[in-house]
Amino acid sequence: MNKKVRIRFAPSPTGPLHIGGVRTALFNYLFAKKHHGDFLLRIEDTDQTRYVKGAEEYIMKSLEWCGIKIDEGIKEGGNFGPYRQSERRDIYKEHIKTLLNNGSAYYAFDTPDELDAMRRRLEESGSSVRQYNRFTRGEMKNSFTLSEDEVWAKIEKGDTFVIRFNIPENEEIIVNDIIRGEVKVNSSQLDDKVLFKSDGLPTYHFANVVDDRLMNISHVIRGEEWLPSLPLHVLLYRAFGWENEMPQFAHLPLILKPEGKGKLSKRDGDRLGFPVFPLNWKDPETGEIFSGYKESGYLPDAFINMLALLGWSPENDKEILSLNEMIKEFDIHKVHKSGARFSPEKTKWFNQQYIINTPNDKLTDLLLPETEKKFPDVDVLYVEKVVGLVKERMHLLTDFFEQASFFFQTPKEYNPKVVKKRWKEDTPEILKQIYDILKEIPEIRFTSEHTEHIVKTYIEKNELNFGKVLNPLRLVLTGTGGGPHLFDIISALDKEETLLRIEKGLKEIKK
């Protein structure tokens, strides 16, 4: 690898990027950075009929959220632009001439109906091939069956046409895929793919080869769905005389549905209750909303950590890796060949690990806006304290609001199950005494340690057991059964609120 490493991620703006796409971007990025190369974003918008408004912006925002930084792209600029294929029409037109001139490409005038009819005919005849190729093109309308004059006449008349690739006969194509090893195909298996559409724009196959060459791309890392067209792309490089400068290829395994068959699709998320998109997406046509990892309470680092381990694993058994560690550890040769089933469960576990390991102040920054919306007039330092107390029982950022609501508002009701289990005949009497002894403690000494000491001393002196006292006390303070260390709650709440809640509980909980 003497060449400068230049890697591209080339999505088409036909909708939101889903996690498979994000993973492809991530692996591209990891590889680029591992080898101190450039990472570029190229927008493949050659199909105007599938263009979706906002998708381009969505893709860039998603990558940004993930921490994937673009070196060259439509926003960043660069010396190899434009980075939007729709703005490269002239470049493609120039290049298709080369292939037209050297006999690698030809004009075809068949209508969609005629193509349909041909395929149907082949199918009905029991043929295993249904391709537009050297055998079938003889019965279609193209440069082979029409005279040169007829071809020009048609073009001048304004007839619509496409330009097809003239697949060479019986050539053995052997490509070395970095992940899969040698892939061998005979050119006779391939069909005469359309290179230029009737709308004057190239197809993916053509644009991708031209751009990768012109942008000096060193490695093409993309999804497995492209593997079948790899031989075609090699042939295109050959037709251009670029085979020696051809990038290296690596085809990533697919991400599969958590259950059932097939690759993960956009619809699976809503069906199975987990996001498949990094960010929320609102379909501009239907208004339908698809949930994103960000809005569902996931941390970006956890999200990409999970994605990185789908199809790849580092040398050691380490599972929690920062983006920088991933870059250091990444080895494309260790990427798996087989598809990886996506696990929403493990994704949650990753998130939990990241939440626990995120400093309280940083977590507070993330949670504050929503907290303020739900509980006006909160104090930042108080929120930070609460965050520290509840974070280890959060799987999602959004869990905070359920886990911590009692820190911000007096319980309105008491969990009946807990009442039934913990509220005994003598509970009111005990709580009254707890109330009295807590009331004696001066406000400045109302710490977790001190209140704990006082209450526990009281329990021991009266030969009560801890559960009998502490559980109902927790109930009146929080309205429920679980939660952080009780005396941490008491001190966070402060003296006034603690006493208030005991009073309220005594009044409202009856048996």
Add this chain to the structure above:
RNA sequence: GGUCCGUUCGUCUAGUGGCUAGGACGCCGGGUUUUCAUCCCGGUAACAGGGGUUCAAUUCCCCUACGGACUGCCA
């Protein structure tokens, strides 16, 4: 149908011509805790099947099965 790709615990994976086939998630048990969570300890569970090659195959080869992708003037 055709072409291509793949197959280690339920899932993500490590691994090797000879190992008690390792880790993680999940699940189940136990400990810690006033409680929930965290944490700690333990358990469950896999080399798709059949042929070869070999002293020895999960590992190498072949076949079968299963799974997947592609098969558009979509990417």
